Amino acid sequence: xxxxxxxxxxxxxxxxxxxxxxxxxxxxxxxxxxxxxxxxxxxxxxxxxxxxxxxxxxxxxxxxxxxxxxxxxxxxxxxxxxxxxxxxxxxxxxxxxxxxxxxxxxxxxxxxxxxxxxxxxxxxxxxxxxxxxxxxxxxxxxxxxxxxxxxxxxxxxxxxxxxxxxxxxxxxxxxxxxxxxxxxxxxxxxxxxxxxxxxxxxxxxxxxxxxxxxxxxxxxxxxxxxxxxxxxxxxxxxxxxxxxxxxxxxxxxxxxxxxxxxxxxxxxxxxxxxxxxxxxxxxxxxxxxxxxxxxxxxxxxxxxxxxxxxxxxxxxxxxx
Amino acid sequence: xxxxxxxxxxxxxxxxxxxxxxxxxxxxxxxxxxxxxxxxxxxxxxxxxxxxxxxxxxxxxxxxxxxxxxxxxxxxxxxxxxxxxxxxxxxxxxxxxxxxxxxxxxxxxxxxxxxxxxxxxxxxxxxxxxxxxxxxxxxxxxxxxxxxxxxxxxxxxxxxxxxxxxxxxxxxxxxxxxxxxxxxxxxxxxxxxxxxxxxxxxxxxxxxxxxxxxxxxxxxxxxxxxxxxxxxxxxxxxxxxxxxxxxxxxxxxxxxxxxxxxxxxxxxxxxxxxxxxxxxxxxxxxxxxxxxxxxxxxxxxxxxxxxxxxxxxxxxxxxx
Numbered sequence: 154x155x156x157x158x159x160x161x162x163x164x165x166x167x168x169x170x171x172x173x174x175x176x177x178x179x180x181x182x183x184x185x186x187x188x189x190x191x192x193x194x195x196x197x198x199x200x201x202x203x204x205x206x207x208x209x210x211x212x213x214x215x216x217x218x219x220x221x222x223x224x225x226x227x228x229x230x231x232x233x234x235x236x237x238x239x240x241x242x243x244x245x246x247x248x249x250x251x252x253x254x255x256x257x258x259x260x261x262x263x264x265x266x267x268x269x270x271x272x273x274x275x276x277x278x279x280x281x282x283x284x285x286x287x288x289x290x291x292x293x294x295x296x297x298x299x300x301x302x303x304x305x306x307x308x309x310x311x312x313x314x315x316x317x318x319x320x321x322x323x324x325x326x327x328x329x330x331x332x333x334x335x336x337x338x339x340x341x342x343x344x345x346x347x348x349x350x351x352x353x354x355x356x357x358x359x360x361x362x363x364x365x366x367x368x369x370x371x372x373x374x375x376x377x378x379x380x381x382x383x384x385x386x387x388x389x390x391x392x393x394x395x396x397x398x399x400x401x402x403x404x405x406x407x408x409x410x411x412x413x414x415x416x417x418x419x420x421x422x423x424x425x426x427x428x429x430x431x432x433x434x435x436x437x438x439x440x441x442x443x444x445x446x447x448x449x450x451x452x453x454x455x456x457x458x459x460x461x462x463x464x465x466x467x468x469x470x471x472x473x
Numbered sequence: 474x475x476x477x478x479x480x481x482x483x484x485x486x487x488x489x490x491x492x493x494x495x496x497x498x499x500x501x502x503x504x505x506x507x508x509x510x511x512x513x514x515x516x517x518x519x520x521x522x523x524x525x526x527x528x529x530x531x532x533x534x535x536x537x538x539x540x541x542x543x544x545x546x547x548x549x550x551x552x553x554x555x556x557x558x559x560x561x562x563x564x565x566x567x568x569x570x571x572x573x574x575x576x577x578x579x580x581x582x583x584x585x586x587x588x589x590x591x592x593x594x595x596x597x598x599x600x601x602x603x604x605x606x607x608x609x610x611x612x613x614x615x616x617x618x619x620x621x622x623x624x625x626x627x628x629x630x631x632x633x634x635x636x637x638x639x640x641x642x643x644x645x646x647x648x649x650x651x652x653x654x655x656x657x658x659x660x661x662x663x664x665x666x667x668x669x670x671x672x673x674x675x676x677x678x679x680x681x682x683x684x685x686x687x688x689x690x691x692x693x694x695x696x697x698x699x700x701x702x703x704x705x706x707x708x709x710x711x712x713x714x715x716x717x718x719x720x721x722x723x724x725x726x727x728x729x730x731x732x733x734x735x736x737x738x739x740x741x742x743x744x745x746x747x748x749x750x751x752x753x754x755x756x757x758x759x760x761x762x763x764x765x766x767x768x769x770x771x772x773x774x775x776x777x778x779x780x781x782x783x784x785x786x787x788x789x790x791x792x793x
Contacts, residue, residue: 234633277709289609291628291710298629302622308611309618313554389597390611 154329155270156181156222158373164191169218170266170381180211181223202244203236208251215255218380219267219316221248226336227274230296241299245269249306253315267307267318268379271392273365275301275322278435286394286444293435304392311391319379319387324367324397324452325436328463337432341366344402345409345460348420357426360403363438367397367452368462375450386448396452398459399439408456412464474649475590476501476542478693484511489538490586490701500531501543522564523556528571535575538700539587539636541568546656547594550616561619565589569626573635587627587638588699591712593685595621595642598755606714606764613755624712631711639699639707644687644717644772645756648783657752661686664722665729665780668740677746680723683758687717687772688782695770706768716772718779719759728776732784 160179168174179185179197187195200207202223212219223244224230230237255263274297275290290301307318329342333354340357341364347354367375375395400408410418442450453459480499488494499505499517507515520527522543532539543564544550550557575583594617595610610621627638649662653674660677661684667674687695695715720728730738762770773779 287609289607290625292625293632293709295629295633298625301625305610305612305618305621305625309615312613313615389613 154331155323155326155369155372155376156185156220158369159220159222159376160185160188160191160195162373162377164188164193166377167192169377172217178211178214178216201240202248203239205247208244208247209254212248212251212255215259215263215265217265219248219252219265220376220380221245221267221269224270224296224299227272227294227296228336230299231294234295237295237299241296242302245299245303246306249310249315253310256315261314264314265316266380267311267316268376269303269307269318269320270376271300271304271320271322272297273322273324273394273437273440275304276437278437280437283439283441284394284437285441308389308391312389317384318391319382319384320392321375321379322392322394323372323375324365324395326369326372327366327459328467329369330463330467337429338364340429341402341405344405344421345463348409348417349413349460349464351420353420353422355424356402356421357424357429358402358433359425359430360406361401362433363399363401364433364436365397365399365438365440366456366459367395368459368466370462370466371395371397371452375452378450382448393445393448393450394440394442396442396446396450397440398453398456400456405456408460411457412460474651475643475646475689475692475696476505476540478689479540479542479696480505480508480511480515482693482697484508484513486697487512489697492537498531498534498536521560522568523559525567528564528567529574532568532571532575535579535583535585537585539568539572539585540696540700541565541587541589544590544616544619547614547616548656550619551614554615557615557619561616562622565619565623566626569630569635573630576635581634584634585636586700587631587636588696589623589627589638589640590696591620591624591640591642592617593642593644593714593757593760595624596757598757600757603759603761604714604757605761628709628711632709637704638711639702639704640712641695641699642712642714643692643695644685644715646689646692647686647779648787649689650783650787657749658684660749661722661725664725664741665783668729668737669733669780669784671740673740673742675744676722676741677744677749678722678753679745679750680726681721682753683719683721684753684756685717685719685758685760686776686779687715688779688786690782690786691715691717691772695772698770702768713765713768713770714760714762716762716766716770717760718773718776720776725776728780731777732780 174193176193177195180200184199185197187197224241275292277291277293292298292301304320307320311318325338327341328345333343343354344356406418494513496513497515500520504519505517507517544561595612597611597613612618612621624640627640631638645658647661648665653663663674664676726738
């Protein structure tokens, strides 16, 4: 979803980091749709980055900028240990190695910008009330472990000069468009998206649950900003917690009420789910993202603004 | 050196974690010498843990306790990128995978204790004056990166129940026995060991340089304690900064003077080395090792005690 929106944004901008976009190669596990309005050529191909032949093939084209968003989600990485490590760790490492190979073959001239999407899952409870930029990574999932390992590799490969890497720990993206999915975090989007469309949504946790959010538009903004960031300001610490909005579920519902009225909030059905409650209890609730803010990354400043962005970018249902 | 001293300690104790030692398999890149006084059978073999056939072969014997000390040092991991990742990261991961395989083959019954030696090189400057137990890992060497990755894998494999892992970040070990080596940290031991034996030593940095030390005896004590630690007290955060002594080079020399007199300190020749000064400037100087202390790990309480331990355990030269 973020990859698709990034392509649309790049097609609209026509440029990235001050350079006209000559071409773009889109790769996913299923053939991705090219953006509709790009005035540069695009290719779309389906590859599995866990297969060793893939990364060398993709990087042989020597792209100036690589956006690496590929990974399987937290739940699948937990239920399938081998697949999670093969895709989320080895797939990333093979891409890093393919870049190092082209860097060497080019006599050091090839050194692309690499923007990697990490996750706040690199943090594991117990947390302080607000997580600072120098708090340690002690993930409690294999997914978070794989992301934390990739962050370390990204910093080392950057320090050695093989590529210029930036790792972005994305907040939980909200409001996600499309039908409800079964991710444990799905309800954060569901309790906004579904009532706005006149449909019922299930809330499986207490209204006191607090979490960290940004819109899909902000996520794309983070990626584009990272591609043009002045790396001299970044130094050796290449992985950044992105800014976001800390909100309780109660505050989310209040924002929905302000936008769509009491009737919309009545479509939220409380139905506690112990499994989801237990998972969500291990998630962080608030960050001090001073470093990223100081480097010019921006997100919404309230949950009401996140809903407004969703309505501007996505909302196609009846006006409540 | 630590591996050899660990074997001697285990031979002396005859037991580990309350259990009589039945046998021990010693493995190194060159055939290790068995301890002289063990009353249990030992094997000694030379293997390269970077070779994929090695870990499955070693773990097929299903040892109850695995001490994993194998790695190439910081300088070599920096000068030979491929070798460092192959041994320090992939070698460790293949051992973890071999244990996971035996765990699965045994229907979950095989779940050994695994004690891994990490390093304070997982930390990278700039530091606070004292590094807390929740300070983040941002290594500035490939060696530190490889150790930090192994720490993350150890925690995840432990969380999944494949083994019971404990990672120990050792201080810089001092006083090392034997001839001077070319490690950047070598002078910390050299300025004590050489003058005690009536020989000259070179000091390549200023006396104001502060660093974090423990004796070889303490290092062995950490490993033995980790093998018997009650894991319920450890929780999910399996990697611990070990206690030590924070001392400046000036304080080291003062301790030498108190033990061996003014004549010994006159054998220290000041000869600044900019390369070593630059490397050492990136090293941490002090830790708050509260967590490890609370779990019962102990080290020396002064640099004078570190010298005393060296004289008890190693010193064979003339009494000054």
